[in-house]
Amino acid sequence: MSEAGLHQPFAKSTLPQEPLTDRPSRRGDRLPPMPHEWIDRDRIIDFTFEGTHFWGYAGDTISSALWASGQRILGRSFKYHRPRGILSFANHDINALMQAGEKLNLRADTTPLEPGMTLAAVNTIEGVHNDRASLLNAFSPFLPVGFYYKAFHHKRLFPFWERLIRRISGLGQLVPTTPRIRTAKRYDFCDVLVIGAGVSGLSAALAAAAAGADVALVDENAQAGGSGSYQLGGELALAETTHQLVQQVMHHPRIRLFTQTVAAGYYTDHWVPLVDRDHLTKMRAKAVIIASGAYEQPAVFRNNDLPGVLLASAAQRLIYRYAVKPMHRAVVLVANTDGYRAAMDLLTQGISIQAVVELRSDPIANPWIAQLRSHHVPIYSGYCIYEAKTNPAKDGVCSAVICPIDARGIPQTGFSQAIACDGILMSVGWAPTANLLYQAGAKLRFEPSLQQFVPDTLPPGIFACGRVNGVYEFAEKIHDGQNVGVTAFEYLNNPLPSNSCPLSRLPSFTPPPLHPAPFIPHPKGKNFVDFDEDLQYKDFIHAAQEGFDNIELLKRYTTVGMGPSQGKHSNMNALQILAQITGKSPGEVGTTTARPFFHPVLLSHLAGRSFTPKRQTPLHSRHGALGAKFMLAGQWQRPEYYARSHSSRIDCIQREAIAVRQRVGMIDVGTLGKLEIRGPQAAEFLERVYTGRYANLKGGMSRYALMLDETGVVIDDGVIARLGLDHFYFTTTTSGAAQIHRELTRWNTIWQLDCGIVNLTGARSAINLAGPHARHVLAQLTDCDLSSAAFPYLAVREAIVAQIPVLLLRVGFVGEWGYEIHVAAESTPALWDALMVAGAAHDITPFGVEAQRLLRLEKGHLIVGQDTDGLTTPREAGLAWAVKSDKPFFIGQRSLEILAKQPIQQKLVGFRLDPAFQATPPQECHLVIEQDEIVGRVTSVAYSPTLKQFIGLAYVAPEMATPNHRFNIRLSNGEIVTAIVTSTPFYDPDNQRQKETIAHPSQVAA
Amino acid sequence: MPLRLLKFAFSREYPETRMFRQPDRLQSSYDAVIIGGGGHGLAAAYYLARDYGMTHVAVLEKGYLGGGNTGRNTTIIRSNYLTPEGVKFYNESMRLWQDLSQDFDLNLFYSNRGHFTLAHTDAAVRTMRWRAEVNKHYGIASELVDPETIQKACPLMDLTCAGHAPVLGALYHAPGSIARHDAVAWGYGRGADRRGVEIHQQTEVLGITVRSGKVTGVETNRGSISTSRVLCAVAGFTPRILRLVGLRSPLYIHPLQAMVSEPMKPWLDPIIVSGSLHVYVSQTARGELVMGASLDPYELHATRSTLEFAEGLAAHMLDLFPCLSHVKVVRQWAGIADMTPDFAPIMGKTPISGFYLDAGWGTWGFKATPVSGKTMAYTIAHDRPHPLIESFALSRFANYELVGEKGAASVGH
Amino acid sequence: MNTPLRLSPIHDLLQSLPGNWQAINGMPVLTVSPPTTSPLILTDRSCLTRFGVKGANAADWLASQGLTIPDRPNSWCPLPNPSAGIIARLGLSEFLIEDSLSSRLAPQLAMACQTPPAKVYPVLRQDLAIALSGPATHELLQQTCNLNFRALILADRPILLTSLIGVVVTLLPGEHNGHPFYRLWCDGTFGNYLWQTLVAIATEFGGTITNVEL
Amino acid sequence: MKLIPCPINGLRPVGEFVYGGEVRPMPDPNAVDDDTWASYVFNRTGAPGVKQEWWCHSPSNTWFIVERNTLTDEIMQSYLYDEMRTI
Structure with a gap:
């Protein structure tokens, strides 16, 4: 039966002629066509993985194509380099990251297959099958939680260890020749943004649009439908209903559907970046409906990370989206209703179920139990999977060891038995995909009857429906979505001022979708909680023992949830383990903060085209x-x-x-900066913002202008020209123009003087x-x-x-x-x-x-900014002449009065070097040294071709600031150069050059 | 494999005890109360206990240990400041950092990577030279290097910065380092705890009683404490504590954001800072790029993230390192920076007797953790400011005696 | 060499384009027949004459010059017939008058404002003035400006003072032949950067530059 | 990107604005002592709360006042300076 999918494609494929014989299973695990499968069986895609040729269909992801070909090891884990396969198949299979040329850390579970892809798992030494780094797995007993805090820190040896650690750390490989990629970013707008196009999201979108809203609906999957298309319990009619909803959405004129698009974060004022494969769209909504669903959570038992141990939803997605058989003989671990649905989905597709292992001793009745029994599926209630056993090829499971579990959660290993299988499904619970809700400022509370965190208060304009809202059943999700869609539309016309959005009622009683403690201790460990970071159950016990018994400290010490999946499959279990340890309820333990991004976002997507404004004069x-x-x-x-x-x-x-x-x-x-000011109080205004006097400036004349901040520090200078009685034209420094114009505008907004400022800089x-x-x-x-x-x-x-x-x-x-x-x-x-x-x-x-x-x-x-710094006062800079202290007011004046009572620390002076100086000259910012103390610095220095010597400006101690005083400048190489304080101007001190009789330059030199 | 890890494989019981106790209740009085269980507060407690034998001390933490800026920074440690006051102070910090892992018997991953501050304008080159010269004067390895040297240390950098802002040189500071930030709080916490200091988490200060200009006690959500010495070491929350005692300060609060990439194989050895591009970046031992930029543009007492921050930083990262186009950002976060007008801290005594301040840490607090603890412990023990922090007093503003560190810092990390 | 007394801020960037040059209002202008099917057309309209004025009495003064003033901030209205020029109110008390090819109102106003009355301040306008038109206009704007242009009510004659790829711009949204038609003004010293960037993006969607078929 | 309500230009993204700090009325420089002046120049109301702040819409160079809660980032209202009111 496993050949079912093969003959067709082979008939018309362009496959290489050496057809895939080395591994029998590679002949394919494709199922017959599913009703709305996502693959296009008419288009074969060839690719290689770790040097071996594979093929898949258009529409496949890397993982589905490899899995269909029987490839079970898709990657290696971060810390112990253990073989890993599909776990979530929902964009957090962090152990199946691929390198494809320049592209690193590609997520195989969601990355679409492309023709000619050359893939390799990241972070292995010599390949995914024989990863030499898997030696680390053997050392794992020596590497307890936080081991790196406990060793390697001998001061002399640390660099050695660090080099070693850096050599084996990291995931994908950066390719140095990768070019800068510039993509278009866009802004977009809508009334209602619905995040998640599952059953509730589709319903919400339709309801809001029907009411008249302009709706954008996004879903990270290649097609809309969510769990409504795969979590069927064998009932294909549900998929048909979902399909109808999708069709309605796609044909609705007021709904825009964005698939393969991640709502990567929630930011203030309903600002949501939508990331697709090529672009970032910044969506501004008026209301946001979060219908993001829930993540399925793994059960924690020994070897729960073996390839072939899958979350139930991963198996269902493999089946209904890609027509891939997750396994041939399954053991299904369940602790909720969805587990039975998953078992039925396997059965319907002809996959044999060796056993259903029910964690609960007294499961709540559901219609699938009888159906399973009628197919002679044994159901072990009050049992756990104690461990999974690896197959001889070490690339998958060969059996599940099960045993009864007592009321305290202790496995009764004396009664254990092994059940042969080639795959294990885990369906023990769900955690709400509440990341965006948290980012939006929603408060969630723990609802014991559901064993779920559900929204408690929502900020204005934020709504939730479906599983993230605690609503798990198909029909109820439709209803919930419709309600919320209408409520969101009503909000558009009547935005509520405060956090008073009513939540949907709690759903009618359903069994909790989450088991409170799906953790099976094992003396040999390897019962993983966080697959990104290879964290085992005992790591949490030990961390708590060391005092990290608060969720935030636990997270930081163990690094749970800090890997690339950001805790999507691990945070809830960590929280429940901590609750178990501390005897608190999950609500008391609380959650850690969810921050952007929801899924990682490419730097090139974020950067976009990257605009860097440049300004050029008309003479450029x-x-x-x-x-x-x-x-x-x-x-x-x-x-x-x-x-x-x-x-x-x-x-x-x-x-x-x-x-x-x-x-x-x-x-x-x-x-x-070029500014114009007109009006009867223009002179008054300038006198307030500059230190000088301008009321007495004659028409047709100009004067130096110095500007201070309120602390008395020099911030700008320029020239003020009087063009008429009430009309001035003035300049600012190049760098100061925009800011100074803005500040002047603010001052006059306050003062309301009768004058108007026009910025003519451009x-x-x-x-x-x-x-x-x-x-x-x-x-x-x-x-x-x-x-x-x-x-x-x-x-x-x-x-x-x-x-x-x-x-x-x-x-x-x-x-x-x-x-x-x-x-x-x-x-x-x-x-x-x-x-x-x-x-x-x-x-x-x-x-x-x-x-x-x-x-x-x-x-x-002097040049403001070069010969002054952030604390320079006019007195220090030798600009006291430009300050008219007897004016009634100017900005900085009052501070100068206070400063006048203090001695100054330094003074700007001119200096020259001996005209015969031939050696390396000082540079700007070389220090002035007196008795091995820093007493100043050079701010400007140059060789003057006119004066035929080096000249400069420097800050020196005030007592040194007398002409002909010699002082020492220390060069970068430590050499000392002697400089001589010189009065300025160096050149033409008497301003002869501005007089009618122009002398020869040599005659005016100082 | 270090021998000390052997015990973990061969012990029947997990061979570790609590790093810090969790006292049931507050005592009615302490010799000193430290508000803030971040790196600075815990370090002060540690040195008070270790160096001055003051062990009857309570550290009060509103949240959890190291949950403030200690756990939210980008872990850069350097001493290449601009002013003599700053240089001397941070240099002492660097000296203390070297031995902390061994002192604590806890690996802080204090990793010496070298630190480049890029200059893209001639004005920046001048400032770098100024810093280099001041640094060298105090014996700190710091020098202005040319673009070729930068390229050699960092071959993947585009020195033209996509043509927008060519790199003209850099200040190279060989001792520049990074460390595992959370562990610093744990190390100081464990050290203080073992010497008798009580660390009270989830303990919020609601009031501080002052009589005749002297501190007499602290009110908390878990009861009242009488004490004559209170250290406020709460970074972005400082203005809220100061309000309780009626003091005003120049502190202004802006968020400071950062983000981190997915892990990749190490390729970036040094720490790179660009003032003009508002970028700083280093690669951790796990292979992640930790990236930061400038302060948020307006006051906010919250650690929310913004998209525009991530967009701007990404664009500038790619200007510097175009080959990062396919690298993904995993997470954004933010801290709350308490900024001062001169970019220097506010430390020491205050007009209220027995009320000590360790604040104004803006974007430069992590690297100062050891020295701030040490000097504040001295200050509390002697009721006299440590010589290294005399110029950082709160009174410097009223006296117009600012420190002037701002000149160096368009990015202060 | 006699350099024309008026040059467009992007004069040099247009040199390589095919077309005929002629002087309009003393400015050399490249004239090209517009393609009828281009998704996006960028046009340099800097040659048009314009005049700016601001101040508390600017509106009264303009009214005294016989003009009808847009009564709401950030709106515009046409200049009196037969001209097709516009008068735009920028914020509360600033105005931009731009002539059409056939009118000469702006220079007259500038002349009249040489000695302005109280609280009337003339504003020298030396903008890069361009027009964006064609069906892909909104796509270009969506990639460059964070405003919801599709939500504008054109009947209100809105004026937008905003920022486009980091440059402060004034935008006048309109419609022409059933497609968006936007006029844009910005500081000419940002002109080369703005024009080059917009052209680069427009070229991606098959846009063309015409200069000028007003 | 946060939206800021400009009294003239309407709701606009914060990228179009320049933050001008808390409104701090200047004391009469001729009447106050040095300490009061220094406090005006340097000190700020650092603690969070609803504050009156200067914001400038950069494209139109419009200064106005925003009442904003600096703890929650919630904006209560905005108005031009000459409509300044007490809170």
């Missing part, structure tokens, strides 16, 4: 054409310098600086034209009178340059005669080009940020 392409090397300034890209062939970076920078000193240069300063650009020839260049393009008398230093003029309306500021940041030309963004390229043409005769040279830094250093101008 011109800089590129001139060979600019760009640097980042926040989001901006700015030319650091313009590269020239056969010139070093430093030569390029110095050449640019010299060009400014000797002829004329031009720099794009479009990144400066709408206007600016070019600084500087150098002794700057005026000649500009004069060619404008009628504006540029004479010193008409347009003195620090004056501001509105003018037309090259037919373009501009604002001219005569500033001297770089220490030469120059103009900052502010211009509408769209005309900036035209202005730049015109200046380049007009400057050609003067060999006009574009310069970058580095040259500007050098030039301003020569002039002794």
Whole structure:
């Protein structure tokens, strides 16, 4: 009968000609077609697993295809490297993780088979069959719970042990050549999001949609239907009903069904990431119905991890979805009604049942008992499986050893007997899939009559139905779903303000779906609770003995639930074991916190396309054409310098600086913050936010502006120009622009002064034209009178340059005669080009940020953020001159008054090195050392080609801040360089360069 | 196989006893009460008992041992701070860390991995150099290294960061380490317990009685205690305790999130931190990548996770390590960080006599666990701040004497 | 070389496209006949003239210039006929006026506002202005912006001040030939980044760039 | 992503906003002693509770006040500063 599924596909397959003879069972364990099976028998898929060829059908998962081919060992466990097969077949078979090329840790139980897949189990040495690391299994008695805390920590030996541990740890292998994968992420919206397309979820979706809601329904499985399609007890009519529900959903115009899509977490305000195989969709719902069902929980007995020992639901899914025989001769361990259903499902498919082992001594009657009896299936009530025995091939079960169990849960091993089988089903209980409910802030309580945690209070807009709501029977699930669907729709129109969503009534009495203690102790252990982490029953007893007898401590000490399955099959058993140990109820023990993600999510899904905003001035392409090397300034890209062939970076920078000193240069300063303020109280406003005085600033003139925070620390600077009585234009640093505009807006929201601020940072650009020839260049393009008398230093003029309306500021940041030309963004390229043409005769040279830094250093101008830090006050930075303390108020003023009573710790000074200095120069942030103590640091330093020596700025102790004081700078290599305190500006201290008679640069050097 | 594991195979009974007792009831008085059973509180209790013989001490923990930020951080340990105060303090912590496993006879997996703080801008390079120079001044291994050195230590890193923020250099701190965070609390807890300190879990402080400016007792959900010395070591809950005694502080509370990947075979040896990308990452002995980023942008006293955090961190992780595209994130979590304006802790005495504060641990508390315990024990025993923490006093704000650690930290880990 | 006095923020990015260049409002504009079946069409409309103004008296002042003002925050209305330009109210007290190809209202308003009355503050507009149209427009927006565009009621003439792939934008949703038609304005210094990113995504769904068939 | 109710732009994702901290009225700098001023500058109401906070809708540069419970993240209401009310 096992050949049933074979002849057809072989007839038209493209299988390799060496047809699978080495293992008899590989001829296949496919059943005849199931009514709504998920496989497409017309499409054969070839693949290899651990070097051996296999095949499956389209629609198969890796596990179903391998299992159908008789492959029982699908992987090895994390700690002891024990052979493992299918356990849950529900996306938490963590011991069946595959490596497929670049893809690591693929979950075989749910990953669809793809043609040509080359698979290997992760975490083995030399393959899944002969994993050499399985030696660890033999050492397991030496490796008690938390063993790694108890050994290996001799200080000298730890590195050795650690290397060893790191060698054997981890699961899949990262492939270094894996490329960056960018996927699209999307935002999506719906009224009601239903999570779980089982019977209750389908019903809820239909009810909400019928009422008028726009519904999104998601399910992690390849098809909707949930347990309604496989947990049948042999009644195919149930599957038909489920199928009808699915059909209605699929054809409903207001329902969107997302299959193979995981609701990976619940986040504030009904924000749920839906993860499918290719994308992440961020769904914003107005209400969320959680119909996520329940996880089946394993029974804990010796060797419950052998391949062939399956959760009953796993077997049912194998049968009805993939038409795969889970085994040929089964022993079924039951402790609830569902176990009998599973037994019937096996029987119906012609699988022989050797025994039903009923943990309860007095099981509640159900209709399947008689049916099983009529098929001569022996039912052992009040029995447990004491252990499973491995087969000679060591890849599966050969028998179940059963024995009676007494009322205290002690196995009566004197009465044990072995029942031959090749598979064991476990159906002892369910735990609600409440992860998303917990994440949403729901409170659950333990309901003893159900032996389940059920929702107690739900946050607004969160609803639950089906098994997660404690409702287990088919018809009741439909009813529950319908109720909740309608309630959710009502919530849309009348959102309740507080946690008062009524729960569905508790279901009519059904036997508890969970056995309170399906744990069979065994002196030899290997009765696993957590299959991810290879945790055995005794590990919990021992952990509690060591004092870890609170659920959170227990979890952390044993690591239960911390593996990749996040406790889906282990948390409930751990909780019940702890309850057993401490004599508390599960409700008193409580649950651990469920955090995202529900199932692991790929980094590439989370990252998506990954947008990184970049900001460019209107001159960006011109800089590129001139060979600019760009640097980042926040989001901006700015030319650091313009590269020239056969010139070093430093030569390029110095050449640019010299060009400014000797002829004329031009720099794009479009990144400066540019703001405009108008109104009768504009001057008042500026006086409050800057330290200087602006009420007395003459129209057409500009002044330095320094901004402090409320603690008196320097945070920004710029220039304020008065364009009219009530009209100012001002600049901020490149990095500060957005934040300062925002803060200024806030201050005026509070102060309500009669003025309006407009941020022109992007709408206007600016070019600084500087150098002794700057005026000649500009004069060619404008009628504006540029004479010193008409347009003195620090004056501001509105003018037309090259037919373009501009604002001219005569500033001297770089220490030469120059103009900052502010211009509408769209005309900036035209202005730049015109200046380049007009400057050609003067060999006009574009310069970058580095040259500007050098030039301003020569002039002794500081840069906020480089020559100041997060605690610098104006006094320390030598900016006290810019602070008008006699004003009635400015931000930071009151703090400066307090600070004025204290001595300052350090002071910013200029320094130079001996002109003959030839050795390695200091760098920025090298320390100033005095008697082996740190007394300051260098903030700026450069070789000045104009002054022919190294110059810089440094913080030093206040008593050192006198001209010609010599101090020591320590280099990275420990060498000491002597510096000499020098008054600033280094260059042109008398501002001759701004005067009408321009001297030669060499004459103005200090 | 270490010999000490033999006993587990050959003992009839499981050969371990409780790590810490569970006292039935509170006593009516203690010489000192420590609020907070996290690493810091337990460490203070441990050193009080060990170094000063003060054993009549109760540690009160509202939840369970080490359940706060001790169990929620990304376990990075380093001492490459910016200010002399910070450097000296954390360096002492590093010194204590080295021997803790042996002191406790408990393997903390104190793992020396080396620590790179990447610089993506010239400003960051300057700051790294500043830190390196200050560090070296105090004898700490710390140096500015070039991109080639980084690439060699971490071959899978894309030094261009997908072209967005090329790595220009890094601060390399060879002693940088990670440790198993929970075990630190257990080790200190066991050590304190064995010396007589009582650890009371599920014990919440509801009030603190202060008479004439002096602490006289503590009210809890399990009864009243009289005591003249109270240490508050509750991290993100500090403002709530301070409210009980009427003290104000600059502390502000923001969540700090992190996430962890599925285990994979080890490939990342050092700890990598990038300030510009707001990323820090290390690989544990189990093979997981533990990843963190910057603080949440607004105040919240809850440990909820956000999706935008995971999205942003994932994008930046892939900028740094494109080959992680197929790696999956298993779990997100969060802690509650108590931030200070200067990114330095608040430690020592307060205006209330007998009320001591160990707070302001923001994103840098785990690594300070040993030294904070040690210096707070000193401070309590002598009623005088330990010299290493004098500049961390609460009074520094009123005096405008901030520490200035903020300059180093766009990511503070 | 005489560089035009007006250049679109994305002028350089359009250079490689086929089509004819002509000057509109002093700005070189690439004109291409739009394909009739493209799922998504991106159009650079930066050449249109526009004017911004804000302040407590901005609405009154605009009314005094003979304009009908959108009465609700974040809404728009058409400029007087025969123009097809728009006046958009951005938040409470800021306005954006954009001409059509045939109107010249914005420059007139700018002129009139050179010496603005009290509590009226002109706002220089130098935006990247683009239009997104075609059946795949919403898909593009869903991948780039966290707003529910399908829920908008177009009859309300909404204006959205929001953020798209990290860039602050103003959006005017509309419809054209039964398909979505969105106008978008953003700071021109983000223009290259925004345009390149949108084009890259649009290309995935077979979108095309036309510039400009207004 | 959390939703923040902007009084002008409606419910928007928190990513569109900048958090501006608790509303802290400035004492008269000329009237208060140094300690009070330092306390204003540095100290915060660190303990959780319903607080009035500044938030700025970044695309429209709109500052407004949000009343939010910093323990539960629940937002009670929001309004413009000139509609400031006491809680």
